[in-house]
Structures are given as structure tokens and as C-alpha cells.
Amino acid sequence: MTKRLKVGIIGLGSMGSTHLDIYSKINEAEVVAVADSIQSRLDGSSRAEGNISGQAEGGINGLSAKKYLNGMDLIKNSEIDIVDICVGTDLHFMFVEAALASGKHVLVEKPLARNYSEAKKIIQLAENSHSYVMSAMCLRYWPAWVYLKEAIASNKYGKCLSLNFKRQTSFPGGAFYSDHHQCGGALLDLHVHDTDFVNYCLGMPDEVFSQGYKGPSGGIDHIVTNYIYSKSDSSTLVSSEGSWTMQEGYGFNMSYTANFENGTLSYLLDEDETLNLFRSGKDSESIKLKDGMGYEFEIRTFVDEILTGKNTNFELLRQAADTIAIIEAEKTSIETSSVVSIKV
Ligand SMILES: NC(=O)c1ccc[n+]([C@@H]2O[C@H](COP(=O)([O-])OP(=O)(O)OC[C@H]3O[C@@H](n4cnc5c(N)ncnc54)[C@H](O)[C@@H]3O)[C@@H](O)[C@H]2O)c1
Numbered sequence: 001m002t003k004r005l006k007v008g009i010i011g012l013g014s015m016g017s018t019h020l021d022i023y024s025k026i027n028e029a030e031v032v033a034v035a036d037s038i039q040s041r042l043d044g045s046s047r048a049e050g051n052i053s054g055q056a057e058g059g060i061n062g063l064s065a066k067k068y069l070n071g072m073d074l075i076k077n078s079e080i081d082i083v084d085i086c087v088g089t090d091l092h093f094m095f096v097e098a099a100l101a102s103g104k105h106v107l108v109e110k111p112l113a114r115n116y117s118e119a120k121k122i123i124q125l126a127e128n129s130h131s132y133v134m135s136a137m138c139l140r141y142w143p144a145w146v147y148l149k150e151a152i153a154s155n156k157y158g159k160c161l162s163l164n165f166k167r168q169t170s171f172p173g174g175a176f177y178s179d180h181h182q183c184g185g186a187l188l189d190l191h192v193h194d195t196d197f198v199n200y201c202l203g204m205p206d207e208v209f210s211q212g213y214k215g216p217s218g219g220i221d222h223i224v225t226n227y228i229y230s231k232s233d234s235s236t237l238v239s240s241e242g243s244w245t246m247q248e249g250y251g252f253n254m255s256y257t258a259n260f261e262n263g264t265l266s267y268l269l270d271e272d273e274t275l276n277l278f279r280s281g282k283d284s285e286s287i288k289l290k291d292g293m294g295y296e297f298e299i300r301t302f303v304d305e306i307l308t309g310k311n312t313n314f315e316l317l318r319q320a321a322d323t324i325a326i327i328e329a330e331k332t333s334i335e336t337s338s339v340v341s342i343k344v
Helices: 014-023 039-043 071-075 089-101 116-127 143-154 185-189 192-202 294-307 314-336
Strands: 005-010 029-035 066-068 082-085 105-109 133-136 160-170 207-214 220-228 237-246 252-260 263-269 273-278
Touching (some): 066 071, 071 089, 105 294, 116 314, 143 160, 143 192, 185 220, 192 220, 207 314, 220 314
Parallel strands (some): 005 029, 005 082, 029 066, 160 237
Antiparallel strands (some): 207 220, 252 263
């Protein structure tokens, strides 16, 4: 019989609740412990909500799991195989370090760490461990984004001429998102998805040029970036916009437009999700996507790879760290109104 991995989730906010829902659908893993420093989240009398429909719908009611008010105590539980870290970003490094020191496998929410220096230390700790470590960059597993990555890599519509990404929402609120020291503003917290996807598809840009303004987190909460590939073979024009400064009631959307020599892909997720393909001289085509959100495929991949004895995918983990170096260059670009080279 397949081994049932024992999971402990630290942080029962919107992401911890989302992960909880997903493990309940995976036969090979079972949540045996949860931790949150807010008692009402632990006992189920209050519950966080997600920003995408279908996300964080379940709760911990009916779950027979050990409960801890501090994630560090959960890590000491010898029954646990996997520590799933869903606390605020400023706490990621501390919990990854402790979980790896106790020999657990680690799934850590995005961004990998609050800054590039911590992210590099996580890579070193992972390299010196026997554990499997994954950074939860969910877009890499999201069907419409998997489709885009494959279309770029295979040249199925010819060369990719331009890529534009957009991610906009009303401000999520709450203590974590209201303090840029903890969350890094929308620049790190929200826009990291698109910057990471650019890095994942095209590799590290040579330079960035960004503009942005501050918002309710006290940090950069609206950003527009051009990723410049001046020295590499890629001549794709790449840009991205991320913001959580939209007025209340606006909701959440993410989208991309990818223009290829022989086709244009246009994707939008708001209340619905659509991916359309346009080709000159042909009817437009609605592309049928696999049902499900990236979180689910990401966690299934994580569990499957542990069970099949795979080692950490260091290429993906290093990319998640390097993405934070790009974000830091974007911040410098905004502050100096100049094109900034990326150094890793
Ligand atoms: N993958 C995605 O699309 C996505 C979406 C939203 C958030 N996130 C990331 O997930 C992380 C959490 O975000 P969130 O929206 O769930 O935040 P949140 O503030 O809603 O939840 C964090 C929870 O951690 C708990 N916590 C804090 N310190 C703790 C400790 N020492 N021990 C135990 N619990 C503790 C808090 O009480 C809170 O309930 C962030 O890094 C964020 O960037 C990822």
C-alpha cells in the first residue's frame, strides 16, 4: 500500500485553509497537525477567505488533527513527514530552517523568503539536507499557465514575440498585508507570481525597468515592469503589471496576452476562466483547460515526488530564489528611475 504521508500545516490563513482543502482530496497524504497563533482559527470559530472562487472553502471543523498555537511546537511532532508553511513571508525562513533541522520535507508558500539573502540561505540548507523542499509557485502548475509555458518552449505557434501579464485586485487587508515589512508590498507578494513566471519561461532577464507607487501596505503596491533581455538570445518583449490598489469591490483578476508569429493567446481569470487562441484567417478557438487550480496540481506534484523518492528540484528552487533578486532589482529601478542590471 502507498505510504500515507503525515502533514503538519503552519498558518491557517487563506493559504493554509486552501492547502487543507487540497490534502483532503489526496489519498496519499493526511493532515495530522495544524498550528495557528490565533485560537479562533485553530478551533474553527473563525475562518480566513481566499481571493479566488473555489479557494479556501473548507475549514478545520471535523478534522482530527493535533493543534498548536505555535508552529515551532508542531515541527517537534515526530509523527510528521511534511511541514507545510503558510505563515506570512517574513516568517518563512525561520520555519523552513527549523523544519529542515528536524528532518522534515518542506512545502513553503510563495515567495520563498522575504528577501534574496534569506532565499539563498534556504537553498544552502536544502542542499545540505535529505529533505524534499518545494517553493509553492502555484502558477507553474496552473493549467492555463502550463499551456503558455509549453507553447513558448515548443514554438507551436512560432516564436513568441511578446508577453504581457496583469494581476490586479482590491487590497486584501489584514495585519500581514498592511505591513510591507512583513509582506513586501504587492511588489513582492502579488507581482512575484508574474516575475517568477517570466523567469521560469525565459530565464533571468539581464535588466529591468520598473515604475510604481506606494499604497496601503506602506510599500510599493502598484508596479509596471519591462523585463529586458539585452544580452541573451531572447528578443521577446516582456512586461507585467501588478497591483492591489484597486478600489473596494473590484475583486481579483489575472491575465496574460502572448503574441506569437502564428497565433495570439489571450487568458483571463476573474469570475470565470478563459483561454482563447486567435489565428489570422481562422475562427477564434476557446482552449479547453484541465479542471482545477494550480494549488492542487502543485501539492499533488509535491506529494508524488516525495513518494517516488525524487530529490528536491533544485533548478525550480533556485529559480524561486532568483526571482526575489529580480523583484529587488525592480524595487531599485522604481527608487532610482533607472534601468537596473540583475545580479545573482
Ligand atoms: N500561492 C498563492 O497564490 C498565495 C496567495 C495568498 C497568499 N500566499 C502566501 O501565503 C502566505 C500566507 O498568506 P495568507 O494570506 O494565508 O496570510 P494570513 O495572514 O491570512 O495567514 C497567516 C496565518 O499564520 C498565522 N501565524 C502567524 N505566526 C504564526 C506562528 N508563529 N505559528 C503559527 N501560526 C502563525 C497567523 O495567525 C495567520 O492565521 C504568505 O507568504 C503569502 O504571500 C500565497
